[in-house]
Amino acid sequence: MKLGIDFGTTHTVAAIADQGNFPVVFFSSPAGDWYDFFPSLIAIRAGETRFGFEAYEVIGDPQWTVIRSVKSLLKHIDRTKQLEIEGHSYGVLKLLVDYLSAFKRALRHASSIDSNPLSFKTSVAVPANTNNQQRFVTAEAFTSAGFDLLNMLNEPSAATMEYTSSVFKHVERSNKKYLLVYDLGGGTFDASIAEIQDKTHRIIATEGLENLGGDQFDEILAEMVLEQFNPRPELTFGERVRLLELAREKKEALTPQSRTILLEWHPNEGVPLLVRVPVKDYFDRCEPLVQKTVEVVQNLAKRIDSSNDLEEFSAIYLVGGMSSFPLIARNLKHIYGQHKVKKSHHCNSAVAIGLAILSDRESEIRLQESLTRHFGLWREADDGESLVFDRLFEKDQPLPPRGEPALVLRRRYRPSHNIGIFRFQECGFIEDDRPAGLVTVWNQILFSFAPGLEGTNLLGLEVTRYEHPFDFEVEEIYSLSAEGEISFKIINHHTGYSETFQLTRTSGIG
Ligand SMILES: Nc1ncnc2c1ncn2[C@@H]1O[C@H](COP(=O)(O)OP(=O)(O)OP(=O)(O)O)[C@@H](O)[C@H]1O
Numbered sequence: 418m419k420l421g422i423d424f425g426t427t428h429t430v431a432a433i434a435d436q437g438n439f440p441v442v443f444f445s446s447p448a449g450d451w452y453d454f455f456p457s458l459i460a461i462r463a464g465e466t467r468f469g470f471e472a473y474e475v476i477g478d479p480q481w482t483v484i485r486s487v488k489s490l491l492k493h494i495d496r497t498k499q500l501e502i503e504g505h506s507y508g509v510l511k512l513l514v515d516y517l518s519a520f521k522r523a524l525r526h527a528s529s530i531d532s533n534p535l536s537f538k539t540s541v542a543v544p545a546n547t548n549n550q551q552r553f554v555t556a557e558a559f560t561s562a563g564f565d566l567l568n569m570l571n572e573p574s575a576a577t578m579e580y581t582s583s584v585f586k587h588v589e590r591s592n593k594k595y596l597l598v599y600d601l602g603g604g605t606f607d608a609s610i611a612e613i614q615d616k617t618h619r620i621i622a623t624e625g626l627e628n629l630g631g632d633q634f635d636e637i638l639a640e641m642v643l644e645q646f647n648p649r650p651e652l653t654f655g656e657r658v659r660l661l662e663l664a665r666e667k668k669e670a671l672t673p674q675s676r677t678i679l680l681e682w683h684p685n686e687g688v689p690l691l692v693r694v695p696v697k698d699y700f701d702r703c704e705p706l707v708q709k710t711v712e713v714v715q716n717l718a719k720r721i722d723s724s725n726d727l728e729e730f731s732a733i734y735l736v737g738g739m740s741s742f743p744l745i746a747r748n749l750k751h752i753y754g755q756h757k758v759k760k761s762h763h764c765n766s767a768v769a770i771g772l773a774i775l776s777d778r779e780s781e782i783r784l785q786e787s788l789t790r791h792f793g794l795w796r797e798a799d800d801g802e803s804l805v806f807d808r809l810f811e812k813d814q815p816l817p818p819r820g821e822p823a824l825v826l827r828r829r830y831r832p833s834h835n836i837g838i839f840r841f842q843e844c845g846f847i848e849d850d851r852p853a854g855l856v857t858v859w860n861q862i863l864f865s866f867a868p869g870l871e872g873t874n875l876l877g878l879e880v881t882r883y884e885h886p887f888d889f890e891v892e893e894i895y896s897l898s899a900e901g902e903i904s905f906k907i908i909n910h911h912t913g914y915s916e917t918f919q920l921t922r923t924s925g926i927g
């Protein structure tokens with residue numbers, strides 16, 4: 418069975434490919450209710466774990482620690498990292514694999530899929546500005562949980578595919594059009610511009626805010642509730658999670674007509690109190706968060722269309738659960754007009770549907786993504802006096818279309834060290850010629866320039882810089898694949914000795 422899985426911060430959503438249709442999978446909770454998602458939750462108690470709906474059931478139970486956003490574990494991990502909870506230690510990669518295994522069991526035994534498929538040929542997505550380590554850990558977790566991984570895409574790229582299949586099919590396809598995808602989920606915001614013509618989707622620019630999502634809007638509401646108590650109650654971890662869940666439910670129930678949020682809550686197991694929050698006050702507090710996303714949209718749109726009327730765009734396409742939050746469309750329509758802002762009919766599942774489409778029609782659709790982060794390395798300059806950051810591949814560099822050869826970049830020079838030290842870094846943006854934003858530091862790679870050292874263990878050897886460079890050349894060859902993976906080969910042209918490193922595989926995650 419071919420399917421797409423959107424492993425989201427709040428919801429894990431699946432859509433399957435079924436004879437040209439891409440239905441969203443429904444999951445049955447233990448109480449017997451149907452949901453079009455599986456909650457991205459893990460609950461932990463003294464070495465015991467529960468996942469999804471079963472974790473949801475123990476929110477607020479003081480014996481259990483509920484991890485509200487499983488995906489956020491990916492943000493600051495390497496796969497060897499351990500999570501310490503109440504004296505017990507849990508491997509982060511194992512938790513992810515166990516979560517995805519529970520999700521797979523739910524697909525087989527508690528979902529709307531009526532067959533018991535032999536395998537799940539799956540496309541998955543990651544937020545656009547995810548770094549390579551997180552991409553690799555995600556792929557590893559899915560594979561270890563028994564999914565047959567076909568593709569890994571950026572979330573907004575998947576959403577463009579849902580757009581073309583559900584909206585764009587009614588439009589003259591041969592006209593080149595741009596689409597701006599706005600995806601505000603539970604934990605992340607991503608926006609990208611796609612150029613769509615016939616069956617070719619080219620993602621030409623992407624921006625994201627890694628820590629902005631619905632969770633922050635829940636926190637604002639929870640804060641407004643707490644402010645109404647005097648003295649302000651001290652909450653245990655479990656009570657805080659319960660309040661945030663309540664806030665989330667109230668936020669999701671808001672409509673453009675809502676005036677007051679009524680919330681029944683008891684701090685510290687006390688008598689429930691009715692708390693009233695005026696919607697206008699809540700919206701005022703949320704406005705700065707919404708503005709941050711709007712700024713990203715405006716900066717992106719300017720790259721294609723400096724006039725701000727978005728003549729060249731077919732739409733700003735809203736996906737992600739938070740696109741139902743009234744302030745979002747209101748702000749965007751105010752700037753770009755009613756007719757330009759369109760909301761997906763499947764805003765909770767657009768990414769999963771787009772992925773299912775790609776799993777099914779891989780050979781028909783030409784998807785070309787672009788790099789979402791800068792990648793380069795530090796080099797010595799001025800005879801070893803200073804360091805400069807050599808940007809090998811820049812953000813928004815188009816990746817080769819799928820199925821086509823990798824993009825190759827070469828650097829050839831006469832070395833002046835006995836050992837070359839390669840310090841690769843990945844980053845969100847460049848400021849004063851230095852990596853900035855979220856910077857990922859890769860493991861160092863060592864290569865022997867001095868012929869006598871070839872093939873030996875270089876760790877711990879002293880690095881010497883010679884006054885004059887060697888009289889032979891070495892060459893670095895970088896290959897960037899359609900999936901954004903970078904391989905690095907280095908050759909000594911004098912001796913013919915070479916080594917190759919898969920940067921996504923050997924670096925960073927130990
Ligand atoms: N009708 C609604 N009104 C307001 N917010 C909503 C509504 N429905 C869902 N949300 C919010 O949308 C967020 C979840 O969106 P979504 O399912 O797209 O996120 P995700 O894919 O799990 O997360 P991410 O993409 O950030 O990893 C939650 O904060 C949820 O409360």
Ligand SMILES: [Mg+2]
Nearest residue numbers: 425602737768
């Ligand atoms: Mg999402």
